[in-house]
Amino acid sequence: MKNYIIQNISQLVTCSGFAAKHGKAMSDLGIIENGKVVITEGVIRFVGSSAESFPVENPETYEVIDAQGKAVLPGFIDSHTHFVFGGYREEEFAWRMHGDSYMSIMQRGGGIYNTVNATRAASHEALKSAAKSRLDKMLTMGVTTVEGKSGYGLDKETELKQLRVMKELNAKHPVDIVSTYLGAHAVPKEFSERTYTDFMLSEVMPQIREENLAENCDIFCEKGVFSTEESHRFLLKAKEMGFQIKLHADEIVNTQGAELAAELNALSADHLLQASTQGIDALAQSSTIATLLPCTAFSLKEDFAKGRQMIDAGCAVALATDYNPGSCFSSSIPLTIALACIYMQLSPEEAVTALTINAAAALGKANVIGSIDTGKKGDLIILEYPSYKFLPYHVGMNCVERVITGKGVSGFYIPHKLLDKPSRQK
Ligand code: NIG
Ligand code: FE
Secondary structure, eight states, X not given: OOEEEEEEEEEEEOOOOSSOOOGGGGGOOOEEEEEEEEEETTEEEEEEETTSOOOOSSGGGEEEEEOTTOEEEEOEEEOOOOXXXXXXXXXXXXXXXXXXXXXXXXXXXXXXXXXXXXXXXXXXXXXXXXXXXXXXXXXXXXXXXXXXXXXXXXXXXXXXXXXXXXXXXXXXXXXEEEEEEEEETSOOTTSOHHXXXXXXXXXXXXXXXXXXXXXXXXXXXXXXXXXXXXXXXXXXXXXXXXXXXXXXXXXXXXXXXHHHHXXXXXXXXXXXXXXXXXXXXXXHTSSOEEEEOHHHHHHHTOOOOOHHHHHXXXXXXXXXXXXXXSSOOOOOHHHHHHHHHHHSOOOHHHHHHHHTHHHHHTTTOTTTSXXXXXXXXXXXXEESSSOTTHHHHSTTOOOEEEEEOTTOOOTTSSOHHHHSOOOTTO
16 A cells, blocks of 8 residues: 655645535535645645644655645545446437437336346446446546446345355445445336345345445335335334435435435435425424436436535535436536536535545445545545646536545556546646
């Protein structure tokens, strides 16, 4: 593992904090001008001004990086993705552009069911190799932690296959992977909603606990998929089994998913395109993160979630990509930031908070990642520009010049140029 001294940082954006930031606090980025960060064995040991001295043991083991003219931020956290999947759905995208709806395609046996068939048919190795390439791309955009969901198997064998792929990748890839069981993504044709929920609870989830394959459970709480009542029953039981819980909530139709998430103290309620003012207020008063996925609204040609209203109401908002083969085939962090600022009226400061410390909180990890604070994991990014304000301004473009992760490199698994691009100043 490499040790780093990063100094003369024009703008050190620490996002300092160990818990989610709500409402106005989302604008506070904890900026240090002419900053310095010291990382020893993957852990942040010093955060301050370049003028301060911080003697290190064995200085010859440190790479010294001059970040003059550059901004440094915490690594981005993509807290909602479905990046392990088989097959693609480019036909469905074209149909949607001609007026077909996401739900009607699913009701005809396409949509999620289409990807379920392809994922069941894919070998473990094929899924793993595709997922690894996707992770490599995420890393170039500054993602140092990604959440990945199962949910394209529905049967026990394929759900476990997806989760095992993520566990194996996590052991080797510099991007940290946090796994979520999303068996409750759709009801398989041979089950009723109730019998499938019972099957997940009794047959699949105990095995996931035993193999330690997922920290979180998620459910697609949506009209025509899982009802609010069944979601309530499922999530309560999941909590009892020791899972942290998340919801796909109020995405297509309002089913009071936001209210349910707040009531159950879920880690996050995600999508929220159709959340009501009452739902937003319920989230604002809870510790549940409102995770917004603007690339999905964009791809589905739906109205964006009310991000501005949520922050003004006091919610803690996170941003994520929702990378998946159907509703949003994009893992673009630059596009996520641009859409959040341009269409949801988030400020650049709020967008940064939403992709760092609040995204960490959406995974229950705000105490270890999501900010540049002493003691946290040494995940950070160096931009090719002197200010975080370039992130939305350089619309849809990647400003990340270099990524440093606290996880270290395992042999030659990741191409060195992706992990640690040499500064173009040198
Ligand atoms: O978050 N809405 C449910 N799940 C995903 C889409 C999955 C898919 O279409 O394959 C989402 O949008
Ligand atoms: Fe999703």
